[in-house]
Amino acid sequence: MTEVLVLVLSVAFLAAMIVAVPILVRRYAHGAPLAALFAPKAVQRIDIVEQVAIDAKRKLVLVRHDDVEHLVMTGGPADIVIESGIGAPANSGEGRAPSTLPLRAPRLLGQAAGER
Numbered sequence: 001m002t003e004v005l006v007l008v009l010s011v012a013f014l015a016a017m018i019v020a021v022p023i024l025v026r027r028y029a030h031g032a033p034l035a036a037l038f039a040p041k042a043v044q045r046i047d048i049v050e051q052v053a054i055d056a057k058r059k060l061v062l063v064r065h066d067d068v069e070h071l072v073m074t075g076g077p078a079d080i081v082i083e084s085g086i087g088a089p090a091n092s093g094e095g096r097a098p099s100t101l102p103l104r105a106p107r108l109l110g111q112a113a114g115e116r
Helices: 002-028
Strands: 046-053 059-065 068-074 080-087
Touching: none
Parallel strands: none
Antiparallel strands: 046 059, 059 068, 068 080
């Protein structure tokens, strides 16, 4: 019984090696050395800071790269950059800095921009 088990396990190991070796050779023989497997990962330069669903299709996404943030709306007929070049807060893990946009009185529905 044990001889049959050893035979089955050795055939399974041999089949796994027959499949694994060509995959590894194909993946790492064309330019990337085998040392690339053990090299340290590159620093991540892009990150999604926050995302909010606007409706069933659209989302507002705050994307940061190299300490600069961009506000992007995705999911509509086209993706739109709402605001670009926002400076990332110094303590990026503890919330956002207050907005410096000017405050305006809200308009009622149906009211024109110049009416009060």
